[in-house]
Amino acid sequence: MGNTIVKTQVEEVKNFLGQTVSGLEGFLNDSTLAGLIKEEPGNEDYYKQVLSTIRKLLVFCEEGLEAxxxxxQSQPFSKGAAEKTLYRIYYHCVEEFFSPKSDIWYEDSRSAYTGKNAIKFREPVPHSVKALFVSLEGEFQRIREELEYYETDYRTKMLQSK
Structure with missing residues (x-):
């Protein structure tokens, strides 16, 4: 891919991450464990894990935004560094959104056929948590489609270099 295309994608991802960080920060700044329990009584330990995983996702997105x-801003523009950054964002941000390592929620692969939201929680969660994920999911889907190329291309380059 040409430098212009990669640079445009970096800008697009930067805008996406800026909006995502803003949404996640807003949710976390307004949410407490006690508030979630008050909103919908449920498994306190699970709510703690949900909040912790959202915090991790926020950190990954902040790091990606900084990168x-x-x-x-680097001059001259480094296509290689940009591609590596986009790969890492795909792996750390996008994949963590759809399938976190903590396994607190998961992506329902059938959602593309049913028209429903892809993120499914292992246990019931308050409406505010569901609303957050509904608000983020569409853009994460779009960015995932944009960045899938880097995920496969980067892995192929790594295998060929061995």
């Missing part, structure tokens, strides 16, 4: 800012 995009650095890559976008």
């Amino acid at each position: 995009c800012n650095i890559v976008a």
Whole structure:
């Protein structure tokens, strides 16, 4: 891919991450464990895990945003660094959104056929948590489609270099 295309994708991902960080920060700043329990009584330990996983996702997105800012401002523009950054964002942000390592929620692969939201929680969660994920999911889907190329391309390059 040409430098212009990669640079445009870095800018697009940077904007996406900026909006995502803002949404996640807003939710976390307004949410407490006690508030979630008050909103919908449920498994306190599960709610703690949900909040912890959202915090991790926020950190990954903040790091990705910072990396995009650095890559976008570097002169001359480094296509290799940009591609590596986009791969890492795909792996750490997008994959963590759809399938977190903590396994607190998961992606329902059938959602594409049913038209329903892809994120399914292992236990019931308050409406505010569901609303957060509904608000984020569409853009995460779009960015995942944009960045899938880097995920496969980067892995192929790594295998060929061995």
